[in-house]
Amino acid sequence: MDDVCRLGRAFEYYDILTSVKYNRNVEAGRNLYYEWKHCDSLAFLEHFLQYSDDEEYLKHFDEEYDNLFFNLLVMFPDFKLRLKQDKKTHNAELTAEIKSVFDIAWYTFARMVADVAPPADVDPDYEFSQGSILTCMACREYFVRHSSHQRYCSNPNYQATRNNCKAMAYYKRKKASTE
Template sequence: MPLNWNDETIPSEADKTTDILGFKEIGGIGQLIYHPFRFKKYELDIDKSDDYCATPFCRPGYEPIFPKEDFLSGQGLLTSLCNLAMQINSFDNKIPYTQLIMEWCTNNMHPYNIDFIYSELNESLDINSFDAEMVEKDGTFEINNFLDDLGKLYNAVMFYVALEGVCIADDEAAYDLSKEGKYFEGYSFFDKYKHPIVAIPDDLDYGEAKGNLIEEMRIDNEYIKNHPAEKPPTGEFATTPYDDYDELRNALIDIIPEFTIKLKVDPRTNRLEFSTDINSVFDIAWLTLARMLSEDPAPEDKGKSDNRPEGIMIRCRNCGKFIIRKSNRQEFCDAEECQKARNARKQKAYRERKAIEKTQKSKKKAH
């Protein structure tokens, strides 16, 4: 039986003789099994290549933490990483990205070699032994590798957000997608839609070209030069990205990495499950994003009432922070300023609605 976003069984509507069958149709999507653990502190070092490295502390007083309930889900990790990227990428941010990355790791989860390091920690590790020193060595990671992985994920998510917007005639995210940040430069997929296209008239005179294709192209270019199209206002596209939605969606699909599925032991049940091979927090985040894409409605149905209101990542309409939506009407995060903006928006909509109703009543009385 297929499963919905909350892993609840739903009736299958697939025609098994003709339809593409995914994991959900053949008996449940591969599980996301990983072992979360945190180190209490990281030390910033410089390696032989003069790159910054973060080395975890695994020593007396700094014993690793193995959260059983207090850890982020896949959606939570994806959201948290995107918010970290947004903070690092902001020109207003004054905190060194090395510090922000290490703080994220201590507050959330060690980022790399998850299964391997977990196996080292889980074999009756003596915190005073040489084995603990080996954990510190194996847990060391290059900060710039984290930053690079973070940028790739963030750019893909921003591309996804932009595509979501163009489906409901909200082009703001798409228009600004290629805007350069402090460390990450967004994709330029939508830039071509900012430039107006000059239509070559069907009756353009090519007589002097005498059938020469190069001369005909020169005549075309001369016409375009002498008849420049009017540019739209800043913030508005000259042509419609939605017309190329399939092409743009395929570009996003190509960015998503491939995943390896294999049998793993689920620590909660001690049973074998088909699971995606997870080596880093970025594997978890990419898989979560891929599942969000697979759960998306068709482009023509976006903007309609959603039958899976919880667990979908959106951006707050006021501050831009990534959040997990609690209902299909949520548009703002819980921050006080954003709730004030939400209430102001509601009040404005209420006043506008009342003004329209008043005008309509006045017109009826006049007649």
């Protein structure tokens, strides 16, 4: 039960931080703390309750946001990583060593937080410029991924390769389902 509480608290805290920071939802921050018979929430935002005015609340929240976000990051457990070879691409990949369902949940949550972590400089095109760096499966060049399913760069010369692989995979799936 302790693992569920720790994960739930961290996710709830992340959700509240993003809600207050990006949606300016002050009520979410004010209602974060609660007590439950199995576990209590964390009191990270409790000292902001002294600000009854929403603008003042947001001003102080924005000033302390980096520290609040750091409080979230230290809640994550350490992950053991190892190199493995991808059977499809034959490239070496860095993967997390998973021993329980909670490891999967924490790792997935960590990837989510890292993928949408706030930029160092506030950039109006941030949501379009952020992503993971991958190697294109066609040309082996590095590119910034814009979707969790993207495996090929956006170079038009390699779109035909991507489309052919996609069609071949569809054909194999369809053939396997009819057999």
